[in-house]
Amino acid sequence: MIAAADFNITKAEISKLNDINLENIPFGKYMTDHMLEVDYEDGEWKTPEIKPYQPLLIEPSLAAIHYGQSIFEGVKAYKNEAGEAFIFRPQDNFNRFNKSAERMQMPQIPEEIFIEGMKQLLRLDTNWIPAKADHALYIRPFMFSTDETIGVKPSEKYKFMIILSPTGPYYATPMRIYVEEQYVRAAPGGIGYAKAAGNYGASMYPTAQAKLKGYDQVLWTDAFEHKYVQECGTMNVVFIIGNKAITPDLSTGTILDGVTRDSVIVLLKQMGLEVEERALNIDEVIEAHKAGMLKEVFGTGTAATISLIKELRYKDYVMTFAVNQWTVAPTIKSLLNDIRYGKTDDTYGWMVKL
Numbered sequence: 182m183i184a185a186a187d188f189n190i191t192k193a194e195i196s197k198l199n200d201i202n203l204e205n206i207p208f209g210k211y212m213t214d215h216m217l218e219v220d221y222e223d224g225e226w227k228t229p230e231i232k233p234y235q236p237l238l239i240e241p242s243l244a245a246i247h248y249g250q251s252i253f254e255g256v257k258a259y260k261n262e263a264g265e266a267f268i269f270r271p272q273d274n275f276n277r278f279n280k281s282a283e284r285m286q287m288p289q290i291p292e293e294i295f296i297e298g299m300k301q302l303l304r305l306d307t308n309w310i311p312a313k314a315d316h317a318l319y320i321r322p323f324m325f326s327t328d329e330t331i332g333v334k335p336s337e338k339y340k341f342m343i344i345l346s347p348t349g350p351y352y353a354t355p356m357r358i359y360v361e362e363q364y365v366r367a368a369p370g371g372i373g374y375a376k377a378a379g380n381y382g383a384s385m386y387p388t389a390q391a392k393l394k395g396y397d398q399v400l401w402t403d404a405f406e407h408k409y410v411q412e413c414g415t416m417n418v419v420f421i422i423g424n425k426a427i428t429p430d431l432s433t434g435t436i437l438d439g440v441t442r443d444s445v446i447v448l449l450k451q452m453g454l455e456v457e458e459r460a461l462n463i464d465e466v467i468e469a470h471k472a473g474m475l476k477e478v479f480g481t482g483t484a485a486t487i488s489l490i491k492e493l494r495y496k497d498y499v500m501t502f503a504v505n506q507w508t509v510a511p512t513i514k515s516l517l518n519d520i521r522y523g524k525t526d527d528t529y530g531w532m533v534k535l
């Protein structure tokens with residue numbers, strides 16, 4: 182077991198924070214002063230290092246580059262009005278990270294490194310957590326294979342790191358979405374439930390094609406029939422039909438088990454909506470739209486929190502929504518924000534104090 186004292190900590194001599202304006206920062210552009218780095222070798226994790234953010238020196242034969250054993254997480258830290266810092270549900274990201282690791286034949290990361298390391302790192306960079314509505318410090322834990330050989334096999338060496346990036350509102354404007362029927366994000370038996378880098382690589386081309394057609398993102402459908410809705414870009418998706426909230430269930434292994442998705446389900450129930458986690462056919466969505474029952478459609482994820490969908494296109498059928506008249510998504514967003522920014526009691530125990 183790795184105790185706090187077992188981290189090797191080297192502090193940055195000067196903070197870059199003085200040169201950066203934390204207002205209206207583009208997502209993911211700036212990294213904080215420090216990072217965490219730890220290597221896995223000879224079947225064990227070595228001593229984690231927290232040190233100034235800096236480039237890595239890698240061999241061109243680095244296994245991760247060639248064969249894609251690479252996974253990551255996305256977590257956020259917030260500050261309340263008193264200036265106290267909290268992390269949102271890091272334990273859930275930790276559990277999911279190890280599920281991704283297992284699927285990608287990578288070693289499990291101990292909680293002492295993932296959670297305690299994250300806290301230690303954040304304590305050094307707390308000044309980077311913006312104390313402002315819709316702003317947060319994005320936390321990016323990741324792991325990749327580091328064998329220096331181009332032979333195809335699971336790597337024997339790995340590197341786990343955490344980097345931090347201050348962020349403002351993301352995908353702030355409502356999106357136009359294209360229902361994808363040709364390309365597939367995930368198939369049963371594949372790696373859809375893992376937060377693997379390759380899932381993102383594979384989504385870039387179909388997304389670029391949708392952009393050429395004038396859309397912001399795709400709504401993925403299932404691999405066999407291209408009928409059952411899956412996820413919206415890199416977000417989980419929720420449909421409000423009548424008084425019910427419907428979101429695809431996790432049983433097929435093609436849906437990422439989103440922490441925001443889970444939080445939103447809890448809050449939808451708290452609001453009195455009936456929540457159904459089940460297969461949802463696009464034909465049912467269209468029938469609901471024709472009957473005037475399709476009230477709202479939105480994406481959920483750590484980066485964007487809640488993203489409203491103002492247009493959904495399936496073949497030649499275009500559904501448009503007056504998002505400014507919606508009630509559910511904005512309520513969920515403010516309920517979540519009130520918990521995150523400490524404006525209401527955290528009855529679910531989601532906020533972990535630094």
Ligand SMILES: *Cc1c(COP(=O)(O)O)cnc(C)c1O
Pocket residue numbers: 255376412414415416417437438439440441442481482483484
């Ligand atoms: C990360 C991710 C999500 C959202 O998960 P959160 O835990 O809510 O951030 C949804 N879908 C995909 C494909 C993802 O990679």
